[in-house]
Amino acid sequence: MKKFDGFKPIDADPAKCVFKTDARSTVWQTADGNWVIKRFGHNRIRQILSWLIGLHPGQRECRRARALAAQELPVVQVAKTRLISGRLWVATEFVGPSMQQLVASGALRDERQRLPLLSQLADLASRLVRANCFFRDFQLANIVVDANGHAKLIDVGSARGLSSESQISRMLNLLIETMLKEGATIEDCLTVLGMILERSPACESAARRIIGTLQGEVEQDTATPAML
Ligand SMILES: Nc1ncnc2c1ncn2[C@@H]1O[C@H](COP(=O)(O)OP(=O)(O)OP(=O)(O)O)[C@@H](O)[C@H]1O
Numbered sequence: 001m002k003k004f005d006g007f008k009p010i011d012a013d014p015a016k017c018v019f020k021t022d023a024r025s026t027v028w029q030t031a032d033g034n035w036v037i038k039r040f041g042h043n044r045i046r047q048i049l050s051w052l053i054g055l056h057p058g059q060r061e062c063r064r065a066r067a068l069a070a071q072e073l074p075v076v077q078v079a080k081t082r083l084i085s086g087r088l089w090v091a092t093e094f095v096g097p098s099m100q101q102l103v104a105s106g107a108l109r110d111e112r113q114r115l116p117l118l119s120q121l122a123d124l125a126s127r128l129v130r131a132n133c134f135f136r137d138f139q140l141a142n143i144v145v146d147a148n149g150h151a152k153l154i155d156v157g158s159a160r161g162l163s164s165e166s167q168i169s170r171m172l173n174l175l176i177e178t179m180l181k182e183g184a185t186i187e188d189c190l191t192v193l194g195m196i197l198e199r200s201p202a203c204e205s206a207a208r209r210i211i212g213t214l215q216g217e218v219e220q221d222t223a224t225p226a227m228l
Pocket residue numbers: 019020024025027036038076092093094095096097098100141142144154155
């Protein structure tokens with residue numbers, strides 16, 4: 001891990017470095033490009049109180065990232081957290097573009113990138129299930145891809161133990177919904193589900209149900225994210 005040289009204010013050119021900003025949090029890349037900072041935005045008193053008892057969402061994210069890595073899942077680790085004037089700041093090492101950015105920018109239309117990217121998505125889904133992990137927020141925006149083409153999970157605060165088949169369906173549904181929303185084709189989705197079927201017997205019925213729904217739409221090619 002690169003040396004972390006401290007939290008800095010938001011950089012001068014927000015259009016270039018801010019990934020998102022809303023009432024919940026602001027997320028940006030540092031000027032040197034090495035780090036991503038998430039600053040939680042909700043009520044400061046609640047942040048201080050939850051931080052004192054160890055239940056701040058940022059602390060949870062940090063703990064879950066460690067726990068999942070201990071199960072050999074590829075998860076970006078929190079490098080440092082700091083409570084500044086009632087708001088928690090969390091730093092992670094910058095990895096690379098998110099799957100959301102890649103799919104939205106047409107990476108799946110490039111034949112050299114398509115199968116490796118879909119294979120990384122299938123790999124993550126089957127590894128989560130194998131590790132008995134229910135990651136409620138398993139969506140393209142929470143997957144980043146490093147310079148070697150390896151996908152890693154971020155924002156894993158919502159990860160829990162997997163306790164039912166319907167949770168597998170929820171994870172796969174969200175993945176497919178977000179793929180369609182960012183412009184992936186039904187064929188891309190069917191390919192990723194086929195790969196998941198091959199890799200994870202536990203995903204079989206959830207994957208087959210979604211495949212059935214998507215195949216019903218193939219002729220017209222009218223699948224929408226809401227359809228699932
Ligand atoms: N370590 C990282 N490397 C590369 N990009 C990152 C990294 N962390 C976050 N990002 C980018 O910032 C975006 C938002 O980050 P993150 O998912 O942590 O916040 P969020 O979902 O908005 O937060 P929350 O759900 O807590 O409000 C990601 O979709 C990704 O594009």
